[in-house]
Amino acid sequence: MAQPYPTARSFRKALKHSPLPSISLIVAFLLGFCSVAGAQRFAATVQRYGPEDGLAHREVNAIFQDRRDFMWFGTKFGLNRFDGSTFTTYTREKNGLDFDDIRSIAQDADGLLWLMGPDGRAAITLFDPVTGVATSFEKRFKQPRPSQILTSPEKTLLNNQEGTIAFIDNRPARLNTYHPRSGLKTVLLPQYKTLTLAAFTTRHTVWVIADGKQLVELRLDGRVLRTYDHADNVYLCPGQRHADTEFVYTTSVSPKNIYLGQLFKIDESGRRQEQSMKLIEPGTMQRRIVYAFDRNGLTWNGYQLRDAANRSVIDISDQLISGFVDNRSFFRDKNGSFWLGTSLGLYQTRISQNYFQRLFYLAGVGKQPAARGITAVGDTLYTNLENDIGLFASTLTGTSVRQVFPNRRSFRSLSGKVGSKLYLGEENTLVTYDYKTTQTSITPIPSPGAIWTIHPFSATPRRLLAGGDPGLWLVDPVTSRVTPFRQYNQFPELAQAHVLHIGTDRHGTIWLCATTGFYSVDPVNGITARYWRGGRGASRLPADSYQHFYQDPQGLFWLATANAGLIRWDRARSRCRQFRRADGLNNDNIYAVYADRRGHLWLSSDNGIMQFDPVRLTTRSYTVQDGITYNEFNRIAHYQDA
Numbered sequence: 001m002a003q004p005y006p007t008a009r010s011f012r013k014a015l016k017h018s019p020l021p022s023i024s025l026i027v028a029f030l031l032g033f034c035s036v037a038g039a040q041r042f043a044a045t046v047q048r049y050g051p052e053d054g055l056a057h058r059e060v061n062a063i064f065q066d067r068r069d070f071m072w073f074g075t076k077f078g079l080n081r082f083d084g085s086t087f088t089t090y091t092r093e094k095n096g097l098d099f100d101d102i103r104s105i106a107q108d109a110d111g112l113l114w115l116m117g118p119d120g121r122a123a124i125t126l127f128d129p130v131t132g133v134a135t136s137f138e139k140r141f142k143q144p145r146p147s148q149i150l151t152s153p154e155k156t157l158l159n160n161q162e163g164t165i166a167f168i169d170n171r172p173a174r175l176n177t178y179h180p181r182s183g184l185k186t187v188l189l190p191q192y193k194t195l196t197l198a199a200f201t202t203r204h205t206v207w208v209i210a211d212g213k214q215l216v217e218l219r220l221d222g223r224v225l226r227t228y229d230h231a232d233n234v235y236l237c238p239g240q241r242h243a244d245t246e247f248v249y250t251t252s253v254s255p256k257n258i259y260l261g262q263l264f265k266i267d268e269s270g271r272r273q274e275q276s277m278k279l280i281e282p283g284t285m286q287r288r289i290v291y292a293f294d295r296n297g298l299t300w301n302g303y304q305l306r307d308a309a310n311r312s313v314i315d316i317s318d319q320l321i322s323g324f325v326d327n328r329s330f331f332r333d334k335n336g337s338f339w340l341g342t343s344l345g346l347y348q349t350r351i352s353q354n355y356f357q358r359l360f361y362l363a364g365v366g367k368q369p370a371a372r373g374i375t376a377v378g379d380t381l382y383t384n385l386e387n388d389i390g391l392f393a394s395t396l397t398g399t400s401v402r403q404v405f406p407n408r409r410s411f412r413s414l415s416g417k418v419g420s421k422l423y424l425g426e427e428n429t430l431v432t433y434d435y436k437t438t439q440t441s442i443t444p445i446p447s448p449g450a451i452w453t454i455h456p457f458s459a460t461p462r463r464l465l466a467g468g469d470p471g472l473w474l475v476d477p478v479t480s481r482v483t484p485f486r487q488y489n490q491f492p493e494l495a496q497a498h499v500l501h502i503g504t505d506r507h508g509t510i511w512l513c514a515t516t517g518f519y520s521v522d523p524v525n526g527i528t529a530r531y532w533r534g535g536r537g538a539s540r541l542p543a544d545s546y547q548h549f550y551q552d553p554q555g556l557f558w559l560a561t562a563n564a565g566l567i568r569w570d571r572a573r574s575r576c577r578q579f580r581r582a583d584g585l586n587n588d589n590i591y592a593v594y595a596d597r598r599g600h601l602w603l604s605s606d607n608g609i610m611q612f613d614p615v616r617l618t619t620r621s622y623t624v625q626d627g628i629t630y631n632e633f634n635r636i637a638h639y640q641d642a
Contacts, residue, residue: 054080102115244295302327
């Protein structure tokens with residue numbers, strides 16, 4: 001059997017123990033270029049489900065989570081169970097339900113689901129979620145259900161934590177309750193003409209709307225505990241008990257004028273507190289949801305998380321299928337996901353703590369310009385943005401942005417700093433920028449290609465080693481003159497390879513990450529060794545294409561590969577181990593590998609950022625859901641600051 005919808009419990013545990021605050025790491029993703037978004041406390045992702053995903057119908061009128069953590073959805077054409085990946089449908093024809101149009105769901109102490117049908121019938125079916133057997137209310141209790149018009153279908157069936165079911169009959173007004181131990185009980189309330197269920201409380205009482213204008217708290221035996229009178233009609237705002245809020249409601253002459261009335265909250269002790277009408281000011285929802293996200297004043301209204309000053313913290317309105325949403329049902333599950341049932345499908349919104357800050361991001365834009373090279377000089381961050389955007393300087397938090405070359409744009413790469421200079425690659429050209437003097441020199445490359453990475457190579461004569469596509473070049477840091485690299489020795493394939501990274505190990509040996517292998521190079525002797533899949537003995541590694549590397553204090557190399565995962569290489573013993581998706585990685589295309597102060601490795605990939613524990617060999621992944629801008633990263637778009 002598929003596992004019930006589980007995800008966020010282990011997720012929250014991982015966040016609690018995540019060492020994110022201990023690192024100082026800048027990893028670039030797809031960025032915009034002319035605005036800076038401040039640090040966001042939360043991140044949100046939205047998943048839409050429709051008939052194409054297995055939902056019985058796109059109109060979702062009821063949402064419920066059972067004790068086994070399965071999600072249940074009442075649609076116009078049947079009941080759906082969701083296990084986190086698959087929808088299972090139950091209908092009148094296949095499973096003996098009394099109706100397919102399901103408007104309300106609750107669960108009793110025996111685990112049976114109570115299903116209520118559409119307005120006008122008020123039919124109830126008891127459904128066993130384990131066996132799939134349905135039994136009508138009439139057959140189970142040997143008495144008919146009255147025909148009536150229900151004024152609030154989303155609140156017609158309720159259950160409390162003990163599994164007591166409550167529902168209302170009108171004409172005459174009656175409160176019905178059921179528990180397996182006490183059976184079905186009915187209490188007449190002749191002082192009221194109509195009742196609408198509002199909420200069960202933890203005090204074993206229920207709130208009802210009586211005669212449209214009274215909010216009444218009742219004991220299950222019918223005794224009235226308190227009444228709040230209103231001059232206008234009372235309308236419930238969809239929501240759930242949370243953060244000292246039982247529920248929220250409005251008063252107005254009619255549903256069309258709710259924004260002209262008053263807004264009230266009933267707290268956990270049953271007290272009424274007036275709220276600002278700004279919480280439900282006109283927006284994209286037909287009925288404004290009011291869910292108290294926390295005790296600090298954060299409120300979820302169905303498409304926005306708003307703070308106590310009514311400022312938007314998160315807005316997902318651009319991810320909803322239409323500009324104005326006919327919201328029919330709302331539920332927050334045990335894992336913290338918000339579920340919204342509409343006439344155009346089901347939406348699941350996950351909100352999580354956001355440890356990431358987006359720089360240069362443009363809200364509302366589709367695909368953002370891609371970062372291709374990052375480096376920091378003191379408190380100044382330099383970011384190269386592709387696609388005719390250019391090089392930008394800013395603070396480390398992304399403020400005080402300025403374009404470094406207003407008249408020169410579209411650099412292929414930012415190779416980083418050497419001394420007081422930054423090196424940028426264009427097609428067949430190397431651009432050198434002295435960030436202290438702001439002087440710039442432009443040097444042609446003697447052979448067709450583009451420089452992607454640059455590294456100190458020799459002191460006498462003073463030279464830099466540049467790598468790119470294809471092969472290697474030598475650069476004079478004084479004159480910026482570029483000359484061909486000649487000492488490929490018995491490794492001519494490197495001259496046609498794409499070199500993405502040049503770095504030094506803990507013994508001072510220079511290494512090249514290229515599309516044809518992992519190479520060592522010496523300033524005097526040139527290329528000295530190639531390690532690749534076709535190598536023999538100590539020269540063999542399980543991949544051909546390498547993009548970055550890190551050597552840990554124990555001397556182990558950690559190699560980031562193109563589509564071959566992460567490789568741990570013990571060069572001294574000629575041993576290696578490969579880690580791939582089957583071993584817990586989120587993706588096999590690894591662009592970078594850095595270590596934080598605790599020794600955890602941080603990897604950027606084509607499917608988010610990964611935190612890899614080299615001792616426990618476990619992986620924690622960060623994706624768009626956790627606040628990064630885009631799951632797909634870029635080559636050389638990574639940097640670790642001081």
